[in-house]
Amino acid sequence: MIEIEDLVKRYGGIYAVRGISxxxxxxxxxGLVGPNGSGKTTLLKxxxxxxxxxxxxxxxxxxxxxxxxxxxxxxFPEIDSLYPxxxxxxxxxxxxxxxxxxxxxxEKNLIQVLxxxxxxxxxxxxxxxxxxxxxxxxxxxxxKIFLLDEPLSGIDPSSRDMIISAILKSxxxxxxxxxxxxIVSEAEVxxxxxxxLKDGSVMIDGESDELREKYGKSINEIFKEKLNx
Amino acid sequence: MEFDKSRPIYLQIKREVKERIVxxxxxxxxxxxxSLAMELGVNPNTVAKAYREMEREDIIGSWVGRGTWVKDGAxxxxxxxxxxxxxxxxxxxxxxxxxxLDEIKKLVEGVND
Amino acid sequence: MCNLFKKELLGDKDWIFILCGFVxxxxxxxxxxxxxxxxxxxxxxxxxxxxxxxxxxxxxxxxIWKEEWDQKKIFLLLSLPVPGYKIVLSKLxxxxxxxxxxxxxxxxxxxxTYQLSSNVSYGIKLANFVKxxxxxxxxxxxxxxxxxxxxxxxxxxxxxxxxxTTAGLVGIIIIxxxxxxxxxxxxxxxxxxxxxxxxxxxxxxxxxQIAATFLFDxxxxxxxxxxxxKAEL
Numbered sequence: 001m002i003e004i005e006d007l008v009k010r011y012g013g014i015y016a017v018r019g020i021s022x023x024x025x026x027x028x029x030x031g032l033v034g035p036n037g038s039g040k041t042t043l044l045k046x047x048x049x050x051x052x053x054x055x056x057x058x059x060x061x062x063x064x065x066x067x068x069x070x071x072x073x074x075x076f077p078e079i080d081s082l083y084p085x086x087x088x089x090x091x092x093x094x095x096x097x098x099x100x101x102x103x104x105x106x107e108k109n110l111i112q113v114l115x116x117x118x119x120x121x122x123x124x125x126x127x128x129x130x131x132x133x134x135x136x137x138x139x140x141x142x143x144k145i146f147l148l149d150e151p152l153s154g155i156d157p158s159s160r161d162m163i164i165s166a167i168l169k170s171x172x173x174x175x176x177x178x179x180x181x182x183i184v185s186e187a188e189v190x191x192x193x194x195x196x197l198k199d200g201s202v203m204i205d206g207e208s209d210e211l212r213e214k215y216g217k218s219i220n221e222i223f224k225e226k227l228n229x
Numbered sequence: 230m231e232f233d234k235s236r237p238i239y240l241q242i243k244r245e246v247k248e249r250i251v252x253x254x255x256x257x258x259x260x261x262x263x264s265l266a267m268e269l270g271v272n273p274n275t276v277a278k279a280y281r282e283m284e285r286e287d288i289i290g291s292w293v294g295r296g297t298w299v300k301d302g303a304x305x306x307x308x309x310x311x312x313x314x315x316x317x318x319x320x321x322x323x324x325x326x327x328x329x330l331d332e333i334k335k336l337v338e339g340v341n342d
Numbered sequence: 343m344c345n346l347f348k349k350e351l352l353g354d355k356d357w358i359f360i361l362c363g364f365v366x367x368x369x370x371x372x373x374x375x376x377x378x379x380x381x382x383x384x385x386x387x388x389x390x391x392x393x394x395x396x397x398x399x400x401x402x403x404x405x406i407w408k409e410e411w412d413q414k415k416i417f418l419l420l421s422l423p424v425p426g427y428k429i430v431l432s433k434l435x436x437x438x439x440x441x442x443x444x445x446x447x448x449x450x451x452x453x454x455t456y457q458l459s460s461n462v463s464y465g466i467k468l469a470n471f472v473k474x475x476x477x478x479x480x481x482x483x484x485x486x487x488x489x490x491x492x493x494x495x496x497x498x499x500x501x502x503x504x505x506x507t508t509a510g511l512v513g514i515i516i517i518x519x520x521x522x523x524x525x526x527x528x529x530x531x532x533x534x535x536x537x538x539x540x541x542x543x544x545x546x547x548x549x550x551q552i553a554a555t556f557l558f559d560x561x562x563x564x565x566x567x568x569x570x571x572k573a574e575l
Contacts, residue, residue, distance in 0.1 A: 012501050029272050050420065050575040051500070067571060071423035081417035085353060097345050098422045137418075165270065173262075173273055188234060192274040209237035209275065218234035 007056035031191030040180035084123035346432035392478035427567035494569035525554030
C-alpha cells in the first residue's frame with residue numbers, strides 16, 4: 001500500500017506538487033493523468049525515491065522510499081536512461097543481475113512481443129525501440145509496485161497498442177500499477193482508478209467506472225473538459 | 230469488442246457475458262477473469278467487478294479450485310430479462326424521438342421478415 | 343558490485359585507451375633526451391605526468407558523476423536496489439584502477455628506456471625517481487574522493503548546486519590541510535619506517551600521515567555514499 005500525506009515538493013519558489021494526500025491499495029491499476037507540468041513525473045519520482053518531499057510523508061508498505069523499497073518497486077523513466085555503448089542483450093543481462101524478482105520467462109515474452117533487436121547496440125536503436133527496451137527492463141520484474149512515467153509519449157500511435165497490451169499482459173492482480181500519461185484515450189481501459197492532476201494538486205480522483213457514470217463521459221472526455229487541454 | 234468508453238466498462242462486460250450465455254457461447258464454465266480481460270483488452274479488476282455483480286445476481290457462481298460456472302437455470306432466467314431490456318431500450322429511444330406507443334406498435338406490425 | 347565495476351570500466355574504455363596512449367606517448371617523446379642526459383630526463387616526463395594527473399583526478403572524479411547526471415543515465419543506475427556506497431565505490435575503484443594503470447606505465451617506461459639507453463649507473467637518481475613516483479601516487483589516490491564528495495554534496499540540494507559544489511570542494515581542501523597536522527598526531531603510535539634503496543637511496547615513509555589521510559578519505563566516502571542516497575534527480 002502507498003500512503004501519501006500532505007505531500008509538497010518545491011523547487012525554489014515553484015511548487016511541482018502542492019499538498020497531495022492519497023492512499024493507493026495493493027492491486028490497483030491507477031491512471032495518473034494531467035497536462036504537461038501538472039506534477040505527474042514529480043509525484044512518481046517522489047514515490048520511487050528519486051527525490052525527497054519538501055513537506056509531507058510517503059510510505060510504501062510502511063517504509064519511506066529508499067534503497068530498500070527499490071527492491072520491490074520498479075520505475076519506468078520517460079527520459080532516455082540507457083547506456084548507448086552496450087548491446088540490448090547486454091543491458092538486459094546486466095540490469096537483471098541486480099534483481100531477485102527478475103522473471104526470465106516474462107523477459108523472453110516481452111522481448112518477443114515488443115520486438116526488440118537484442119543484438120543491436122543501444123546507440124543504433126530508434127527512440128521508440130529504446131523506449132520499448134526500457135519497458136522490458138521495467139516489466140520483466142515481478143515487483144509489487146510499478147511506476148510507469150509516460151510510457152506512451154514519444155511512441156508512434158501504431159506501437160501504442162503494442163505497449164498497452166504488453167503492460168496489460170504483464171499486470172497481475174496483486175500488483176500495483178501507477179501509469180502517468182497525457183494520452184488518455186488509448187490507455188483509459190487499463191485504469192480501475194483515475195487521478196486527475198492539475199498544477200500539482202489532485203483535481204478529481206475516483207474509480208474510473210464511477211467517474212464514467214457520474215459524468216456520463218469517457219475518462220478522456222472528462223480529462224479534456226476539466227483540464228482544458 | 231469495442232467499448233463505449235462514456236459508460237461504465239464493467240456494465241458492458243456484464244452485458245457481453247450475459248449475451249454470450251444466452252447465445253450459448255458460454256455453456257457451463259465461464260472464462261477466467263484474466264483470460265476474459267486479455268481477450269477484451271481491459272483491466273482484470275474491471276472483469277472481476279462484473280463477475281462479482283453477476284454472482285450477486287445468481288447468474289454465475291465460483292467455487293474455490295473449480296473455477297466459475299453458469300448457475301443452473303440462469304440462461305432461462307436471463308432470456309426474458311434480456312428481451313425485456315432490449316424492448317425497453319428500443320421503445321425508450323423511439324419515445325424520446327417523439328413517437329407515441331400506438332405509432333410504435335404500428336411500426337412493429339408493419340415490419341415484414 | 344562486480345557488475346557495477348564492469349559497467350564503469352566498459353563505459354570508460356575509450357578514455358582509458360586514449361589516456362594510456364597519452365602516457366606512453368609523452369614518455370616516448372623524451373626518449374631521445376634519455377640517451378644523452380638520462381639523469382634529468384627521467385624526472386621530466388614523470389613530473390609532468392604526475393602534475394597532469396593531479397588535475398586529471400580532480401576533474402575526472404567530478405566528471406564521472408556529472409556525465410551520468412547530464413545524460414540522465416543516473417536514472418538507470420539509481421533504480422538499482424544497491425546501497426549508495428557500492429555505487430560510489432564502483433566508480434572510484436575504476437578511477438583508481440585507471441590511475442594505477444597510468445602510473446604503472448609512467449614508472450615502467452622510463453625505467454625501461456633508462457635501462458636500454460646506456461650503461462649509466464642508477465645511483466641516487468633512480469632512488470629519487472622512485473621516491474617522487476611513490477609520493478606522487480600517494481597524493482593522487484588521496485585526492486580521489488574529493489571532487490566526488492563535492493559534486494554529490496551539491497546534488498543533495500535542488501538549488502544553488504554549482505555554488506554548493508564549489509564551496510564544498512574549497513571547504514574540504516581547507517579542512518584537510520587544517521586536519522592533517524593534528525590528524526597525524528592521533529596516529530603517532532604507528533611507527534614510521536624507512537626504505538633503503540641499494541647503496542645510496544634512503545627515505546622515510548610517514549605512516550601516521552598516511553593513516554590520517556586514509557581516515558579522512560573514509561569519511562569523505564561515507565559522506566558521498568550518504569549523499570547519493572539522498573540525491574535529487
